[in-house]
Amino acid sequence: MACFGKCKKNAITIKDGLAAYNAVIDEAKCVSCGACERVCPNNQKVELHEPISWQEGWAAEDIRMNSSSGGAASAMMKHFVEEGGYVAACLFKNGEFVFDITNKIEDIVNFVGSKYVKSNPIGIYTKVAEKLKVDSKVLFVGLPCQVAALKNFTAMLPAEKKQILYTIDLICHGTPSPQILNLALREKGIDIKSLTSIRFRNKTNFGLSSHDKIQEYKTITPSGVQDMYTYAFLTSLDYTENCYFCRYATLSRTSDVTIGDSWGSDLPSYEQRKGVSLLICQNNKGINLVQNSGMQLKDVDVERAIEANHQLRHPSIAPEGRKIFFANMNKGFNKAISKCAPKVYYKQKLKETLVKLKIVRGGGKPDRV
Numbered sequence: 001m002a003c004f005g006k007c008k009k010n011a012i013t014i015k016d017g018l019a020a021y022n023a024v025i026d027e028a029k030c031v032s033c034g035a036c037e038r039v040c041p042n043n044q045k046v047e048l049h050e051p052i053s054w055q056e057g058w059a060a061e062d063i064r065m066n067s068s069s070g071g072a073a074s075a076m077m078k079h080f081v082e083e084g085g086y087v088a089a090c091l092f093k094n095g096e097f098v099f100d101i102t103n104k105i106e107d108i109v110n111f112v113g114s115k116y117v118k119s120n121p122i123g124i125y126t127k128v129a130e131k132l133k134v135d136s137k138v139l140f141v142g143l144p145c146q147v148a149a150l151k152n153f154t155a156m157l158p159a160e161k162k163q164i165l166y167t168i169d170l171i172c173h174g175t176p177s178p179q180i181l182n183l184a185l186r187e188k189g190i191d192i193k194s195l196t197s198i199r200f201r202n203k204t205n206f207g208l209s210s211h212d213k214i215q216e217y218k219t220i221t222p223s224g225v226q227d228m229y230t231y232a233f234l235t236s237l238d239y240t241e242n243c244y245f246c247r248y249a250t251l252s253r254t255s256d257v258t259i260g261d262s263w264g265s266d267l268p269s270y271e272q273r274k275g276v277s278l279l280i281c282q283n284n285k286g287i288n289l290v291q292n293s294g295m296q297l298k299d300v301d302v303e304r305a306i307e308a309n310h311q312l313r314h315p316s317i318a319p320e321g322r323k324i325f326f327a328n329m330n331k332g333f334n335k336a337i338s339k340c341a342p343k344v345y346y347k348q349k350l351k352e353t354l355v356k357l358k359i360v361r362g363g364g365k366p367d368r369v
Contacts, residue, residue: 172248174243264307
């Protein structure tokens with residue numbers, strides 16, 4: 001969405017078609033300046049660099065405990081702010097996944113957690129550029145395409161300004177439209193705007209959970225039952241179509257540091273249950289950021305790490321049921337799932353009913369996907 005922020009004629013709108021996100025240009029307003037094409041990470045690909053350092057590790061226990069994985073992003077953000085910098089990242093606010101920028105330690109907690117939905121970076125590229133112009137160093141944390149968009153957005157700044165921009169990209173599976181999440185929650189009787197926070201996973205346990213303005217933290221589906229939104233995400237069923245052709249799902253990266261889960265780690269199982277982050281550095285800026293963040297760092301088996309994170313080799317592959325899923329979305333989210341994955345849907349539906357009737361106990365892990 002860098003194009004939206006760059007256009008001075010307000011000629012661009014973003015159209016969310018569930019299966020695809022598109023920037024639509026109003027030809028009557030467009031003056032053919034080319035600014036939108038110059039910042040688009042798809043039309044104007046940024047330079048990619050091969051990693052020079054691979055490690056795995058975790059943050060201090062208080063940070064690690066509240067993180068989806070090993071707390072790597074939180075540790076680096078905290079250190080960066082303590083050193084006088086600003087951090088720009090995604091947070092959940094008023095029912096939407098938006099970006100903000102801060103230099104306050106107490107705000108960093110708002111950025112914590114995996115977010116299995118397409119975020120909205122509109123406005124953040126301009127805010128980051130404004131900080132760089134006044135010599136404030138900034139750490140930007142986002143998806144690879146968003147890091148690329150930011151680099152294009154700030155490409156015309158002097159070299160010394162770009163040198164104080166630090167970037168972390170996330171190993172990304174792909175992202176679905178936020179409208180799909182809203183629909184899935186509505187069918188559970190939940191208005192996303194009533195929630196104060198939402199979580200998509202807790203360590204190796206995948207599933208939606210939330211806080212609302214009245215009740216305490218609660219899971220959205222009974223323990224041991226797999227919610228269908230998570231199923232759709234983990235099986236690559238519901239991403240927007242561009243994600244399946246992502247040019248940034250590769251071993252060479254656009255950021256200073258790439259982070260993700262250290263799946264396939266040979267560390268003891270008790271450490272893995274607490275969360276272990278994979279940290280890949282493309283340059284010395286990244287190495288310094290990682291080493292100065294106070295994390296416990298270990299060597300990692302590079303080949304195993306790549307094998308366990310296919311997005312370091314290629315984009316997610318659209319499953320056969322994707323067309324069926326979107327063809328039935330007008331009938332509702334659960335109806336769409338039941339049409340493209342009936343065995344999974346009805347098994348989990350039965351399980352949920354039995355748990356609610358207390359015929360069987362909840363608990364345990366949902367089926368692996």
